[in-house]
Amino acid sequence: MDLSRAKTVLICTFLILNIFLLYQILLNERGGNTGLFGRKEEMSRLEAALQEAGLSLEVPLPKGGVRLAYMIVEPWHFQLQDIVVPLLEALPGEKKVLEEFNNNGFYPSSSENSLSVYHIGEYQLLVAKEGRITLKRLGWGKSVNSFSIEESEQAARQIINKVSFLNNLIYDYSQKYTNETAINFRQEYEGLPLYAGYLQILMRGVTPAALYFYRLEPVGLAEQIREIIPPSTALLRFTETYREKNEKAGIIEFSLGFYSQEYDAERWEIPPVWRIRLDNGEIYYINAFTGILEQ
Structure with a gap:
């Protein structure tokens, strides 16, 4: 084979390789339509x-x-006391609230439209019939959200790490507002994000102002x-x-x-x-x- 012919073969091989690579890129982007x-x-x-x-x-x-x-999913069944006690134990400086809860029991102050409302110390607990839980701290005075998102995230992680039914949630994203920072977590099933199962903690600085929680039990695909x-x-x-x-x-x-x-x-x-x-x-x-x- 002479030098000229060898160059021609080399150029043709190079062109074929580039066409193949382009084909692969288009195949990945289009999922098969090229x-x-x-x-x-x-x-x-x-x-x-x-x-x-x-x-x-x-x-x-x-x-x-x-x-x-x-x-395929099913609702996550729970006893309210098994939810409230771990949450109050995890919240900073809430020993008095926990003592009041243990002494006075756990009774709804109102229940209507499939929503039960409880008052525990400075907290209002709302439990929806479908299983959504909201825990809000009441009586906030003037607050300044002067902490960084990273500091709020760290404080939120410290809370969920103390609660067994929360510590397997996956961090999702954070959103900073004027007075609060929303720290969002989600469920996951076999590496697939389950956005329908979530935990959102609203932080005022490094202090939790509210928790919104909804959990599912994945059965499978x-x-x-x-x-x-x-x-x-x-x-x-x-x-x-x-x-x-x-x-x-x-x-x-x-x-x-x-x-x-x-x-x-x-x-x-x-x-x-x-x-x-x-x-x-x-x-x-x-x-x-x-x-x-x-x-």
């Missing part, structure tokens, strides 16, 4: 839709081509596995909904997990969703099977 012109056309459409909706995409989109099934819609399709569906608000925002998270509303039922199925979190604190869930916004 039409180059279709890809460019879709990206142009997506950019135009984002601009029209006043949205900016600040994170890369995940890969498509994922196959999932519904997650349903047998029927389906391919979910590509992230680009979910994003297009979202822009159609968001542009009606006529507000500008940045998309700071685009992730896959499971989410549904809270139900008063013995067992139900939760769909996979694309979660879209904005820099203004708003969160949206797009059903990854249907593309419909989950309310």
Whole structure:
């Protein structure tokens, strides 16, 4: 083989390799649909839709081509005393409240519309029929949230590490407001985020002001596995909904997990969703099977 022919073979091999790599990139991004012109056309459409909706995409989109099934869940059953005592023991400086609770018992001050309300010292406890728990500290005076997010997060972690039914939750994200910082945790099942199960602790500095808690018992995944819609399709569906608000925002998270509303039922199925979190604190869930916004 002469030198000229060897160079030709080498160049052809290099070109074939580059075409193969491009094919793999498009395959990952499209989840199997490799039409180059279709890809460019879709990206142009997506950019135009984002601009029209006043949205900016600040994170890369995940890969498509994922196959999932519904997650089957059941409610998490609990005794109120088993919830309240560990929480009060974990809250800083609440020994007097715990003593009052142990001395006076545990009786609702009101119960209506499937919501039971209890008063324990400076705290108000609300228990919804479907299992959602809210613990609020009352009688706050003027407070200044002068601590950093990191300090508030550390204080929140110290609380949940002391409570056995909370310490297996996964840190999700934090959001700082004028007087409070919201520290959010979530459940997880076999490495899959379960956004429907959550804990939110509102911190005023390093002091907890409120806790919002809802837990589920995952049973497993349903047998029927389906391919979910590509992230680009979910994003297009979202822009159609968001542009009606006529507000500008940045998309700071685009992730896959499971989410549904809270139900008063013995067992139900939760769909996979694309979660879209904005820099203004708003969160949206797009059903990854249907593309419909989950309310």
